[in-house]
Amino acid sequence: MDGRFVADGEFVEAGSDALITASGRSHGALARKVNAVAADQHDVDLRYDQASVYWWLRGRVPEPPVPEVLAMIFRDLLGRPITLDDLGFTDRGELGLTVAATTGQATETASQLWRHVVQRRTVGSAFVLSAAVGAGFDWHFAPSHPAHGRSEGSRAVSGADVERLHQARAEFVALDRANGGGHAFTWLVDHLDRAVTPLLASRYTADVGRDLFSAVASLTELAGWMAYDQHRAYGQGLAQRFFIQALSLARQSGDRAYAAHILSNLATQALFLDHGAEAARLARAARSGAGRAATPTLAARLAVVEARGWALVGDRREARAAIRRADHAMDRSDPSSDPRWLATFTPAHHAGSVMHALRDLGLYNEAAEYAGVALDLPDANVRTRALHQVLLATVHASCGDLDAACATARQALEVYPYLASARLRARLVDFSRRLPHQDVRCVRDYIEQARELLTTS
Numbered sequence: 001m002d003g004r005f006v007a008d009g010e011f012v013e014a015g016s017d018a019l020i021t022a023s024g025r026s027h028g029a030l031a032r033k034v035n036a037v038a039a040d041q042h043d044v045d046l047r048y049d050q051a052s053v054y055w056w057l058r059g060r061v062p063e064p065p066v067p068e069v070l071a072m073i074f075r076d077l078l079g080r081p082i083t084l085d086d087l088g089f090t091d092r093g094e095l096g097l098t099v100a101a102t103t104g105q106a107t108e109t110a111s112q113l114w115r116h117v118v119q120r121r122t123v124g125s126a127f128v129l130s131a132a133v134g135a136g137f138d139w140h141f142a143p144s145h146p147a148h149g150r151s152e153g154s155r156a157v158s159g160a161d162v163e164r165l166h167q168a169r170a171e172f173v174a175l176d177r178a179n180g181g182g183h184a185f186t187w188l189v190d191h192l193d194r195a196v197t198p199l200l201a202s203r204y205t206a207d208v209g210r211d212l213f214s215a216v217a218s219l220t221e222l223a224g225w226m227a228y229d230q231h232r233a234y235g236q237g238l239a240q241r242f243f244i245q246a247l248s249l250a251r252q253s254g255d256r257a258y259a260a261h262i263l264s265n266l267a268t269q270a271l272f273l274d275h276g277a278e279a280a281r282l283a284r285a286a287r288s289g290a291g292r293a294a295t296p297t298l299a300a301r302l303a304v305v306e307a308r309g310w311a312l313v314g315d316r317r318e319a320r321a322a323i324r325r326a327d328h329a330m331d332r333s334d335p336s337s338d339p340r341w342l343a344t345f346t347p348a349h350h351a352g353s354v355m356h357a358l359r360d361l362g363l364y365n366e367a368a369e370y371a372g373v374a375l376d377l378p379d380a381n382v383r384t385r386a387l388h389q390v391l392l393a394t395v396h397a398s399c400g401d402l403d404a405a406c407a408t409a410r411q412a413l414e415v416y417p418y419l420a421s422a423r424l425r426a427r428l429v430d431f432s433r434r435l436p437h438q439d440v441r442c443v444r445d446y447i448e449q450a451r452e453l454l455t456t457s
Helices: 016-023 027-042 050-056 066-078 103-118 129-141 159-179 181-200 206-229 236-253 256-272 276-293 296-312 316-331 347-360 364-368 382-398 402-418 422-434 441-456
Strands: 003-007 010-014
Touching: 016 027, 016 066, 027 050, 027 066, 050 103, 103 181, 103 206, 103 236, 129 236, 129 256, 129 276, 159 181, 159 206, 159 382, 181 206, 181 422, 206 236, 206 256, 206 422, 236 256, 256 276, 256 296, 276 296, 296 316, 296 347, 316 347, 347 364, 347 382, 364 382, 382 402, 382 422, 402 422, 402 441, 422 441
Parallel strands: none
Antiparallel strands: 003 010
């Protein structure tokens, strides 16, 4: 951000801070000028305010065309050429990879991420392991300052506005479960950009603000799951950014339990990408950070994610210990005492995760014991049932029951064409690779059907 450039034969301090001082404009006035010029010359609807300028001065790079607009504004105000280098902007591709320290930063970064996706711009497609670990560390150890009331804004946010966000989430969850993550992702992000960003920029009391940030975090988390499920299209990097911003927003709500739940999503994503030890440690950090705020259901979820991490790296002792904690917590679970965001973690989801951990440990007979509960799902949970069916099929195959393996996997294969879920496809492909004795008739018939469906849909 700092440096010097030559003007009229003299060295002049450069960087946005020095330019703002020289222009005589306040942060708020500069933000309003940027919004006006962007609307007039680029037909872009921006909602920057003085907080945005604050974060530009601390290294955040605004999205195009804002750097060019700022250069033009300073050129006109100061009467000399201004370049992007003079502004000190360097695009590091880090949008969404850090947990916000303040409410303003949380609002700004999340809104930028939503707008970035709506405008079809790309973000890093790769999962950044250090960013996941860093997000967990920042959330756990950095001082927390939950949202206070906001006195600025053209309208007041009410409890009814927050409840509408919860209703919207329930509708998007239903679409996601029945159709896969690729079905409604863009709709949800458009809703975040168009309907939610204005709420964050409005007036609200401290109590409403905390509820608002919690509801917005839950929508952002869901968008992360959708991107994670359809990773071929969006990349794990985008899903990671949504999870980190959901964690950031949840932190502003002051809800430690919910933030711990979101951190375990990052751990789950690390599992998917074979980072078992890091996933286990993230789950442990979530458990420690949640403390007594965790209900038994949440404690079970955090423990089973940790178990899967240790299982993935072959640490049987740690994995079994985590499974015991998870089962014990699930036995004490009382859904009526759980927050609404935890309703997606049911006994079936718990059983499926334990089955996954036991399979990775090579304990196939024990894994099969969880199958009945894992498949006890409502009809609407099409994708989860299919994922669990493929998991059970791998267990059957490992136990040597090829007929049961192929018959179980075929049930998932038949619904695959109707689900926009790259995650399900990955599991089906993995199952086909795991199948032994491919000269056996049931295996040969299944492989032929799978090849046709997985290559044509």
